[in-house]
Amino acid sequence: MQHKIVVCFSTKFVKLVISLINATFVQQQRCSLWFEEEVERDLRWVYGISKILHIGASEFQTIELVQSGPFGKVLLLDGKLQSAELDEFVYHESIVHPALLYHSNPKSVFIMGGGEGSTAREALKHSGVKKVVMCDIDQEVVDFCRDHMTENAEAFSSPRLELVINDARAELESCNEKFDVIIGDLNDPMDGGPCFTLYTQSFYMNILKPKLNLGGILVTQAGPAGILSHREVYSSIYNTLRQTFKYVVPYAAHVPSFADTWGWVMASDQAFPMIKMEETNYRIQNRIQGELHFLDGQTLCAMLALNKHVWKTLAGETHIFTEDSGRFIHGHGRAFKNQK
Amino acid sequence: MQHKIVVCFSTKFVKLVISLINATFVQQQRCSLWFEEEVERDLRWVYGISKILHIGASEFQTIELVQSGPFGKVLLLDGKLQSAELDEFVYHESIVHPALLYHSNPKSVFIMGGGEGSTAREALKHSGVKKVVMCDIDQEVVDFCRDHMTENAEAFSSPRLELVINDARAELESCNEKFDVIIGDLNDPMDGGPCFTLYTQSFYMNILKPKLNLGGILVTQAGPAGILSHREVYSSIYNTLRQTFKYVVPYAAHVPSFADTWGWVMASDQAFPMIKMEETNYRIQNRIQGELHFLDGQTLCAMLALNKHVWKTLAGETHIFTEDSGRFIHGHGRAFKNQK
Amino acid sequence: MQHKIVVCFSTKFVKLVISLINATFVQQQRCSLWFEEEVERDLRWVYGISKILHIGASEFQTIELVQSGPFGKVLLLDGKLQSAELDEFVYHESIVHPALLYHSNPKSVFIMGGGEGSTAREALKHSGVKKVVMCDIDQEVVDFCRDHMTENAEAFSSPRLELVINDARAELESCNEKFDVIIGDLNDPMDGGPCFTLYTQSFYMNILKPKLNLGGILVTQAGPAGILSHREVYSSIYNTLRQTFKYVVPYAAHVPSFADTWGWVMASDQAFPMIKMEETNYRIQNRIQGELHFLDGQTLCAMLALNKHVWKTLAGETHIFTEDSGRFIHGHGRAFKNQK
Amino acid sequence: MQHKIVVCFSTKFVKLVISLINATFVQQQRCSLWFEEEVERDLRWVYGISKILHIGASEFQTIELVQSGPFGKVLLLDGKLQSAELDEFVYHESIVHPALLYHSNPKSVFIMGGGEGSTAREALKHSGVKKVVMCDIDQEVVDFCRDHMTENAEAFSSPRLELVINDARAELESCNEKFDVIIGDLNDPMDGGPCFTLYTQSFYMNILKPKLNLGGILVTQAGPAGILSHREVYSSIYNTLRQTFKYVVPYAAHVPSFADTWGWVMASDQAFPMIKMEETNYRIQNRIQGELHFLDGQTLCAMLALNKHVWKTLAGETHIFTEDSGRFIHGHGRAFKNQK
Structure with missing residues (x-):
């Protein structure tokens, strides 16, 4: 004989049981592979890898596309x-x-680095841009990303994209063209790393500036710009550009997967115009095909504002990147992006 | 016989050797104790603890003050x-x-939680504020912080500070006073956690709002507000307040040790005035004794701007915190701050 | 003009500098990918992965061969x-x-699981063994290991090896042969895992024992057998076999990559002979082609001895694995070896 | 009206629900503080700390007693x-x-280090031992352990214990006594560490040996002795003693919290007698008051056997510890035990 028990359940209890079952199930699938970023010597940003999707290698580096828990494909x-x-x-x-929107009518863009294709993808959203040169040193990385990063497939096949496999410095030195916007999508300056010289005053002055058209704008990624990290290289890159260009505009935004607020700097010898939020939104609407998900007039305003603490450091910074005097970061997100 | 070798050193080489020696030495002192914050199920924020400074305990929780590597005393x-x-x-x-600067003339402040004393310290910088009530449930935490956190010593001994050891809800219900600003320096809403009900619409409507003077402002911490985390509770707290107060202002800033951008929301039944940067800076200068290190007019502008992605979520949020319908975060920074 | 400095170096100083340089260089190559074994809920065994060598997948599981720092290829x-x-x-x-050496003249071996090929490789070293049946459920794992684990290539191509892709239980039930030695190279018993039933008394009694020749020996891996872990499943597997076979011999050895001492149990209905160290060494010399690196007469003696603490638990154990009453380990090394 | 649902539960389902509830509850209490032992550069042994019990400090080191998850108080x-x-x-x-059991009639014991008291506790279990000198350099550690490690309280208060606060080398040099057994409960040899010289041939020869009575035995801890780690220092300490004493006996056992098999070496100028298991058990029973939990005759036999792989290394080792030629371990369990 089988026992029958009469029970009254509250919906709340049933929900509880279900949530416990889910919680336990999920728990059993916990990760074994972890990616560990050593942000500083005693600070780690660690996330689970649920699957290795593709692996590759070039003469310069190994290449992996993995499925992470918190950040999707990495x-x-x-x-x-x-x-x-x-x-x-x-x-x-x-x-x-920002650089393309501040420019009055950008037609040509040169990307130093950027082999994964995302920077080119964004630049190509500007319908007025007729030509994007993407100059990355690593053919294998470019091939790998073209094959596996579907979100950039359209960009890679655009007739407006000119892909060059070369060292960015060498390419700029030897090319005869000038550009409206040059983008430094580079590795952070690392001690002994390949990109260090692409942040020096002499590079900016002698190699890069001559390749900017009149009214041209340089924008470069500039390392971590958080409350505790902006002194590592950000303030120095800012000051180096300030000593090299007439007008310099730093800005920043928090990038979760980088575990920090990130910094960029725009520089030009022509003044940046005062653009109101509404004008920014207007330019976005008129120039850009496809939707932006992060940036609009109000967001750009916030990025440019920084905060009092960081501004104070930027204002007082005196260090300049030269071949003999670099500053280096410990090991942040964009650390080993390979580009000489 | 001893050999003598003649060697030419470049200064560069000597510097290299010294930096290597330092690097190695520092390496040998690596941490053994690590603090691990499980930001999400497979995302960890881990930092070294070099020393346990003080330990204590109350009936509610354990209390520790430790020396961390990247963030100082924690x-x-x-x-x-x-x-x-x-x-x-x-x-x-x-x-x-922000709330005290937007208010035309704040004289009285009620802090829910805030036992460590830092929130009171900042409020007391406003020379116009005549009374700050800090209501924390845990006497031991308050005593521990008063004894060991020297940066708040002056605040703890201010005659303008009234310290109440009580549950914030009970205290607000029973007190006869009203306040110009009420600050929710509370634990995040956690499943089963003590603070959940202090984020519900009924609490805001029935308990809190009656204790605000005419023109009074509520400001509450509102959980993580990053690109990837703002849907956890931030948008919901924002919407709950939007459905309860006539005017609501969300804002956010990246807090490195929390491993995320953090969110707050101000709410009032009286409109927030349009204040220009210059006016903010003017009010700071006139009302606040002592220097602010993070906030000025421009910074406040940036905090209020948020970004397109987060605004879109906030605009579309429909969830309201009620006793039967909560949302909870996984385990962020302010997670277990004890305050019922 | 260049300065010249005359310096006297001690060899000691030069060695120091070189070791510092090495230390620092090595330091810069630190791992980003880490494998984390959760040995218990709050005990982790974590090692660096320097390279993903090969990746694969079957209908049952993902398959990866990686280069680890401390343990070589994993x-x-x-x-x-x-x-x-x-x-x-x-x-x-x-x-x-041990089982093959205790057996007077083993000619046939059946391996439950063992798809990576290493167990077969060792069995095939016995020149008297005419046939090794390796029965693994996962064709892809077998193919992957045959392709990538060169140390087992010879074994995989041996004419004495018979490879069967099947569930071990089903294969034993349906096959008409009997064997001198049956080896359980199985996954640990995990809650909900595929191998649990291959440790039950009814399986041993009804399915396995009928397939042993007279004098035949069963040996099974039996989970962690350390001072702190042997109660998880080891004592239970031991007792289950003790209640099923007339003679049972447990033994153990520390396996560094498993972060624990590991246990095995031999069982037979015929008494294990007393074999002196010298006799063991003699049998090794006469029966085994190729060298053993871990085992000799003295080592076997040590493995069989266990220690007082573990013996006390084994002697007093009363639990028996049945379909309704299992014990499970948290998540040790051999955890998810796929074999039903 | 309230709904009533009639449900049939199997006991199995109820058990499942309860186990899920437990699992989830336990999950919510996960640790935030972790202790990380860097066993090798890319191998970590990490365990949760649930509570800091006591903290202290001396002129030499910090002292902490913590509650760990997997290993109890640490x-x-x-x-x-x-x-x-x-x-x-x-x-x-x-x-x-082992040393006290091999000795025919040990009456006096000298412990180098051992400030926590556990080594003295074990020695005092031998009723024939009339005097145990424990010589540790750190008064604070000794006081801390006496106050907080209740398991050693009896030993600390024994009239047979003579506690000396001094450097072990200095104490041995200056004392006029000789001992039957000298125990090196010391820090591992670390580069730059305080204990290195207490493993050198000259120390053994000139300082230690003269303080052994006729038939006296030295036993020293000798670092990790696992399959992958025994070449770090164990084989070297063994060989150094082999070159210094006539008879040397290495042995080892797996210590879970050290994440490795651990090694010790006994040395004497008088031959170690062949003692059968039964004789060992007899001596334990006759000489020792209180129960041993790990060691008996059979266990001792296993410890002495080691394995083929380690024996091969020991046999072929040629390195000798001298003041100019040390070997060092990376950072194992007994790493910084303070004793000069």
């Missing part, structure tokens, strides 16, 4: 995070659009 | 980070000053 | 460590040779 | 694990009893 170069599916739009909209 | 309640020496000014300036 | 199934290049000889010599 | 010196409640009996029975 591209790793030499085991370092390059960009994450769920928030790469923050970094890439930020590095591309 | 206060832990029940093993959860409460605030960190090196960036607590971002959180505490942000939770206090 | 095979992962469903993200769990299966075996590590640098110490797999300890596990595989231990699971195979 | 004593940390300078943030390094010294001994763990749940398995310290393995280490301390192993370092003390």
Whole structure:
């Protein structure tokens, strides 16, 4: 004989049981592979990897595309995070659009680095841009990203994209063209790293500036810009550009997968116009095909504002990047992006 | 016989050797104790603890003050980070000053929670504020912080501070006073946590609002507000207040030790005035004794701007916190701050 | 003009500088990918992965071969460590040779599981063994290991090896042969895991024992057997076999990559002979082609001895694995080895 | 009206629900503080700390007693694990009893280091031992352990214990006594660490040996002795003693909290007698008051056997510890035990 029990359940109890079952199930699937970013010597940003999707290698570095728990698909170069599916739009909209929106009529763009294709993708959203040169040193990375990062497939096949496999410095030195906007989508300056010289005053002055058209704008990623990290390289890159260009505009935004607020700097020898939020939104609407997800007039205003603490450091910074005097970061997100 | 070798050193080489020696030495002192915040199920924020400074306990929780590597002294309640020496000014300036600066003439402030004393410290910087009531449930935490957190010593001994050990809800219900500004320096809403009900519409409507003077402002911490985390509770707290007060102003700032952008919301039944940057700076100068390190007019402008992605979520949010319908965060920074 | 400095170096100083340089260089190459084994809920065994070598997948599980820092190449199934290049000889010599050496003249061996090939490799070292049946459920794992684990290539191509892709239980039930030695190279009993029933008394009694020749020996891996872990399943598997076979011999050895001492149990209905160290060494010399690296007469003596603490638990154990009453481990090394 | 639902539960389902509830509850209490032992550069042994019990400091080091998840109470010196409640009996029975049991009639024992008191506790279990000198350099550690480690309280108050606060080398040099057994319960040899010279041939020859009575035995802890770690220092300490004493006996056992098999070496100028298991058990029964939990005749046999792989290394080792030629371990369990 089987027992029958009469029970009264509250809906609340049933929900509780279900949530417990879910919680336990999820718990059992916990990760074994973890990606660990050593942000500083005793600060780690650690996230679970649920699947290795693709692996590759070039003469310069290893290449991996992995499925992470918190950030979606993540591209790793030499085991370092390059960009994450769920928030790469923050970094890439930020590095591309402010300069292109401030420029009165940008037609040509040169990207130093940027092999994964996302920076080019954003630049190509500007219908007025006729030509984007993307100059990355690593053919294999470019091929890998073209094959596996579907979100950039359209950009890679655009007739307006000119892909060059070369060292950015060498390419700029030898090319005969000038550009409206040059974008430094580079590795952070690392001690002994390949990108250090692309942040020096002599590079900006002698190699890069001659390749900007009249009214041209340089924008470069400039490392971590958080309350506790902006003194590492950000203030120095800012000051180096301030000593090299007439007009310099720093800005920043928090990028979750980088575990920090990130910084960029625009520089030009022509004054940046005062653009109101409404004008920014108007330009976005008129120039850009496709939707932006992070940036609009109000957001740009916030990015440019920074905060009192960081401004104070920027204002007082005296260090200039030269070949003999660099500053280096410990090991942040964009750390080993390979580009000489 | 001893060999003598003649060697030419470049200064560069000598510097290299010294930096190597330093690097190696520092390496040998690596941490053994680590604090691990499980930001999400597979995302960890981990930092080294070099020294346990003080330990204590109350009937509610354990209390520890530790020396961390990246964030200076860190206060832990029940093993959860409460605030960190090196960036607590971002959180505490942000939770206090916007509301007090927007108010035309704030004289009385009620703080729900805030036992560590930093929120009171900031409020007391306003020379026009005649009375700050700080209502925390845990006598031991308050005593511990008064004894060990020297940066708040002056605040704790201010004659303008009235310290109440009580549950914030009970205290508000029973007190006969009204206040110009009420600050919710509370634990995040956690499933089963003590603070959940202090974020509900009925609490705001029935308990809190009656204790605001005419023109009074409520400001509450509102959980993580980053690109990837603002849907957890921030948008919901915003919408709950929007359905309860006539005017609501959300804002946010990146707090490094919390590993995220953090959110706050101001709410009032009287319109917030349009204040220009210059006016903000003027009010800071005239009302506040002592210097602010994070906030000025421009910074406040940036905090209020948020970004397109977060605004879109806020605009579309329909969830309201009620006793039967909560939303909860996984385990962020302010997680277990004890306050019923 | 260049300065010249005359310096006297001690050899000691030069060595110091070189070791510092090495230390620093090595330091800069630190790992970003880490494998984390949750040995218990709050105990983790974590090691660096320097390279993903090969990735694959079957209908049952994901398959990865990675280069680890401390353990050489490591095979992962469903993200769990299966075996590590640098110490797999300890596990595989231990699971195979004691039973084959105690048996008077073993000619046929049946391996439940063992898809990576190492258990077969060890069994095939016995020149008297004419046939080794390896029965693994996962064709893809077998193919992956045959392709990538060169140390087992010879074994995989041996004419004495008969490879069957099937569930071990089903295969034993349906096959008409009997064997001198049956080896359980199985997953640990996990709650909900595929292998649990292959440790039950009814399986041993009804399915397995009928397939042993007269004098035949069963040996099974039996989970962690350390001072703190042997109560999880080891004592229980031991007792289950003790209640099923007339003679039972437990033994154990520390396997570094498993972060614990590991246990095995031999069982037979015929008494195990008293074999002196010298006799063991003699049998090794006469029966085994190729060298053993871990096992000799003295080592076997040590493995069989266990220690007082563990023996006390084994002696007093009363639990028996049945379909309704299992015990499970938290998540050790051999956790998810796929074999039904 | 309230709904009533008639449901049939199987006991199995109810058990499942309860286990899920437990699992989830336990999950919510997960640790925030973790102790991380860097066993090698890319191998970490990490365990949760649920509570800081006591903190202290001396002129030499910090002292902490913490409640760990997997190992019970753990004593940390300078943030390094010294001994763990749940398995310290393995280490301390192993370092003390073999030498005292092999000795025909030990009456006096000198302990180099051993400030926590556990080594003395084990030695005092021998009723024939009339005097135990424990010589530790750190008064504060001794006081801390006497106050907080209740398991050693009886030993600390024994009239047979003579406690000396001094450097072990200096104490041995200056004392006029000789001893039957000298125990080296010392820090591992670390580069730059305080204990290195207490492992050198000249120390053994010139300082220590003259203080041994006729038939006296030295036993020293000798670092990790696992399959992958025994070449770090164990084989070297063994060989150094082999070149200094006529008879040398290495042995080892797995200590879970040390994440490795641990090694000890006995040395004497008088031959170690062949003692059968039964004789060992007889001596334990006759000489020792109180029960041993790890060691008996059979266990001792297993410890002495080691394995083929380690024996091969020991046999071929040629390195000798001298003041100019040390070997060092990376950072294992007994790493910073303070004793000069």
